[in-house]
Amino acid sequence: MSPNMIGFSFVMIGIFLIFGKFVRRHVKWLRNLFLPSSIIAGFIALLLGPDALGRLTSQFLNEGNYFYNGLVPEFILEVWRPLPGMFINIVFAALFLGKAVPSLKKIWNTAGPQIIMGQAVSWGQYVVGLLLTIFVLTPVFGMSPLAGALIEISFVGGHGTAAGLAGTFDTLGFAEGADLALGLATIGILVGVMVGIIIINIAYRKGTAKYVGGEAAFTDEEREQLGESYGFDMEPTVKEAKAIEPLAFHFSLIAVAITIGYIMQQGLILLEAYTWGAWTDVYLFPYMPLFPLAMIGGMLIQLFFDKMNFHMYIDQNLISKISGFALDILLVSALATLSLDVIGDNVIPFVLISIVAIVWNVFAFLYLGPRMIPDNWFERGLGDFGQATGMTATGLLLMKVADPKHQTPALEGFGYKQILFEPFVGGGLVTAASLPLIYQFGPVVFLIISVIITALFLIFGLVHFGPNKKKKQNKSLNH
Template sequence: MSAQMIGFSFLIIGVFLLLGKLIRFKTKWLRRLFLPSSIIGGFLALIVGPQVLGRITSTVLNEGSFFYNGLIPEFILDAWSPLPGMFINIVFAALFLGQTVPSVKKIWNNAGPQIVMGHTVSFGQYAIGVLLTYFVLTPVFGTNPLAAGLIEIAFVGGHGTAAGLGPTFNELGFPEGADLALGLATIGILFGVIVGIAIINIAHRRGIAKYVDGKKEMTEEEKEQISDTYGYEMEQEVREPKAIEPLAFHLSLVGVAILIGYVIQQGLILLEASTWGAWTGVHLLSYIPLFPLAMIGGMVVQKVFEKRGIENYIDPNLVNKISGLALDVLLVSALATLSLDVIGDNIIPFVLIAVTGAAWTTFAFLYLGPKMLPDHWFERGLGDYGQQTGMAATGLLLMKVADPDQQTPALEGFGYKQILFEPFVGGGLVTSASLPLIFEFGPLVFLAITGSITIIFLVFGLVYFNPKRAKARENTRTFQARKSSE
């Protein structure tokens, strides 16, 4: 494939992003679902490609026709196929760039309950996924045991992680897993938004959601900003390097972060090959994708800049824009190359996985949330619920609806939570290691590991945070007094 064809393929992604934005603007019900334009554009590309339209055109056109497979030529889809696995590295490398990491004590004091709750739900998704796969999906439908990891990969990891793990699914002999994960990620977002909004309305009528009315209504512009962004907008004074274009400078930082991750990856593979891999014949690290290590590379770059006292050279807003662009490209290319045949051939396991994941996540929010989150359990748990059914932007959206004026510390705690959450689950090291662990040791060993971790976090949350309710109420009054003085 020529460089010109690859470049043209990228231009077509831009066309579908614009079409997705236009459709979203013109379609009220899509705006109410708060779906990003990139997801709409990706599904539009799927519809006009060989999976849908192509099945119609192939019956009326000759095989040599340009539109035999739909409106998207085959060479464009060939160019798009590897993009999710490449661009996920940019998204994760930029995750902590430009964000000063607060002390562990400060993180724990504010977001400790949300951190424990988040890990409980995520590892619980693995545990119930193993139970469902081992006792139902594999013996009844012949589903690959690796399906045990799909709930967490798709629901917490989202489209980006699902697409990024495509090469790992292929290497482990479960290529259809990536398509199933992408489909589940879409179901998760729709479920999280629709059910989340319904829960807020019911809770508001019952007096549980006390801050929905806020001090002012959310404007359409604010709603648009939440649903079309993927991170936090941070304000700080930023010094722009004069010797290099700021965008090029920040792209270079992302590139360095990915390179550091690659060096770490190759070092770990070499270490494993010369030690326990050679002794036992068990190889795990060679299946670990690059993107969680690229995230560590981004943290290394950030810490180096902080140590040198030049962290204000990194503009978090520009980093977020680079990450957002990469995620948009990733989503359009991943959804456009999604195989509907795979989902159709596995429709019953697909539905069972989706229902089981949604049921566990909703149960954890509504039943465990009040017991594990000492203060503002509804607002805090709502953000986690949105993230654990779709993506962080869904959690931000639901919190903004339930607490539009930030009268609770939920949003602040949600941001702090990511520092001790994202490096491990939701696309982090545990998520990327889950498939190799199941492959090498089997689902029962993986169940023992994830089930034990789930129980540890659950018991700790119930025992440690429940007695703190009285102190939490005092902290609530202090926080509200501070917000009022502002």
């Protein structure tokens, strides 16, 4: 493949992104769902590719015709297919760069209940997913046991994580898992917004949602910001550092973070090969993707800059722009190369996984939320529900609807929560390791581990924060 063809493939991503932006601005229901332009662009490219339009054009054109497979030639798809696995490293390497890291005490005091709640919901997704796989998907439909991790990868991890794990799915013999994960991530976003809005309206009529008011409506600018936002502000009260270095410097920091992650990855592979791997013939790290380690690399760089008092040299705005660019490329290329045949061939398992995930997330929010979050459980739990069902931006927009004037600690707690959440689940180390763990030890072993960890988080949340809620209520009654 010539360099010109590779370059033209990236030009086409830009064209589809502009097209997606145009469609989003002129189709109101897409704006109301807060779908990012990149996701819309990816689906447009998918519809114009071989799995949709190509099925029609192939009936009338010769195989040698340029448009035989639709409006997206095969050579473009060949360039796009490996992009998600590459660009996910940039996204995760930038995750903690340029963000002030508060003390663990402050994080815990502000976001403790949301941290425990988020972990319980995420580990619970493994539990329900593995139960469904062990008792239904594998024996009835012959699906790989790796399907047990699809809910957590897709609903909490989202499109980026699902696309980034495509190589791991393929290596472990479940290549169709990546396409299913992307489809499930899309279902998660749609359900997260629609079900969240419905719950808010019902709660408002019942008096549970106390802070919904006239200012909950979004301006056009806010719709754009939320719809195109994937990240979060871990320290809402800290002002952004002024940029004093060019874009190339910040990209270099991300490159160093990825390099640190790669060195760590290769070191772990070698360590495993000469120690427990050689003794037990069980190998995990060769199947583990690079991006969670790149995230750790970014954290180490940020800690170093903080320690040396150089943190002002990292401009979070520039880091966010690089990360956003990488995520747009990732989403368009991943969705455009999604196989509709895979979803069609597994439509019943796809629907079953979606239903189980939705039921668990709604149950966790409405039943566990008021029992694990001692104050403002509805507003704070909405952020966790949105993130567990769709993506971070879904949680942000639901909190804005329920608490437009920020009268509760929901937004601040949600931001702090990510510091002790993202490194592990929702695309972190646990998410990346879940597939190799299930592959090596089997779904039953990982189910037992998930049940134990879920139970520990649930018990801690119910015991530690439940009494706090009762104490606060009793104190208010006494006064």
